[in-house]
Structure formats: C-alpha cells, structure tokens
Amino acid sequence: MVVRRRRKKNKVRGQRTHGGGGTKNRRGAGSRGGVGKAGSHKHKFSKHYVDFGVKKTLKPKKKENTISLAYINDNVEKWLADGKVKKDGSIIVIDGKAFRFGKVLGNGIINHKIKIENANASKMAREKIQKAGGNVSIEEYSKAEETEEEEMEKDENKADEAEA
Numbered sequence: 001m002v003v004r005r006r007r008k009k010n011k012v013r014g015q016r017t018h019g020g021g022g023t024k025n026r027r028g029a030g031s032r033g034g035v036g037k038a039g040s041h042k043h044k045f046s047k048h049y050v051d052f053g054v055k056k057t058l059k060p061k062k063k064e065n066t067i068s069l070a071y072i073n074d075n076v077e078k079w080l081a082d083g084k085v086k087k088d089g090s091i092i093v094i095d096g097k098a099f100r101f102g103k104v105l106g107n108g109i110i111n112h113k114i115k116i117e118n119a120n121a122s123k124m125a126r127e128k129i130q131k132a133g134g135n136v137s138i139e140e141y142s143k144a145e146e147t148e149e150e151e152m153e154k155d156e157n158k159a160d161e162a163e164a
Contacts, residue, residue, distance in 0.1 A: 064101075064102035064103050065100055065101045065102055065103075066101060066102070066103045066104070066105050067099065067101040067103075067104055067105070068104075068105045068106075068107045068108050069104065069105070069106055069107065069108040069109065069110045069125055069128055069129070070107055070108020070109070071108070072094065072104070072108075072110065072114065073108060073109060073110050073111055073112065076092055076094075076112050076114065079094075080092065084098070084099075088115070090113055090133075091113045091114065091115050091133075091134060092112055092113065092114045092115070092134075093114075093115045093117060094114055094115070094116055094117065095117050095118055096116060096117060096118040096119025097118045097119075101119055102119055102120060103119060103120045103121065103122065104116055104119060104120070104121040104122065104125045104129075104136070105122050105124075105125055106121075106122050106123070106124025106125035106126075106127070106128055109128070110128050110129060110132045110134075111132065112132065112134075113132055113133040113134045114129060114132070114134040115134050115135055115136075115137065116129065116134075116135075116136045116137065117137045117138070118137070118138060119136070119138065120136075120138060121136040
C-alpha cells in the first residue's frame, strides 16, 4: 500500500480540500454556504449535477378553436338572416374559416341539414351531422379510427363473400 506523505510545500493546502479544511469549511470564510459549484470535481462531486436545472424548450401547443353542435343549432337561423352562412338547396353551408373555428364538437343536438367546410369534426359530431342529413367536407381521422374503419370494411367484405 502506498503511504501518503505530506510535503512541506503542501502543508496547509491538503490533499482534497486545498486549504479549505474540513468539508464544511473554507478557511477564512467561516462555515457560510452559497459558495457555488464551480470546480467541484473532487470529494463534493455530484454525478447528477450536469442535468440539474436544465429545461427543454417545448414546441408551442397548437390551440384549435372549437364550436359545439348546440351553439350551431341555436344560432344557424340568425346567421342565415344576417348572411353569414350560405344555403345550398336544403343544406346550410357553414365555413369554419369565416367563423374562425377549427373543430366541431358533438355536444348538443342538430335539427338542420348542415355542411361544415374547412373544419374538422369529432366522431360524435360527424355522426350527428350525417344523421341529420348533412356532411363534413374536411375530416381528420386518427389512426385508431382508420383501423376501425378498415376492420369494418373487412368484416363487410367477409360477410358478402359468405353470402355468395
């Protein structure tokens, strides 16, 4: 085993503390805290110091304005009178860009045949609009909905083949 001997040159400095005394102290500064972490690669070294306090910058979340079927149902006649929506035969055409909404939500009921343009619709809203005799021109499907529809089509094809 190597014997650690102190040379006169290093008398006050110390092997680990470089003149600071014990781990609590720093000579000439009492035992005050708040010294900081600069150069702390010896006995007070922290393995997790590097990533402490580092914050990732997150992408800003895209906030999409929404509108409910109940609100559309309550105001569609007023919008027709004001000329804010168009009527194409028996179907009332509502433009999402003109009203600045990006998605139609399915809460409420709809009593009018409406066509939603330039906006997405939730699954429930799409069903209610189609049940009333309208449609949604731009639809946004999630992958789960796509797989459900593909499975339904496969089931229908199998049923048709079984009948034949």
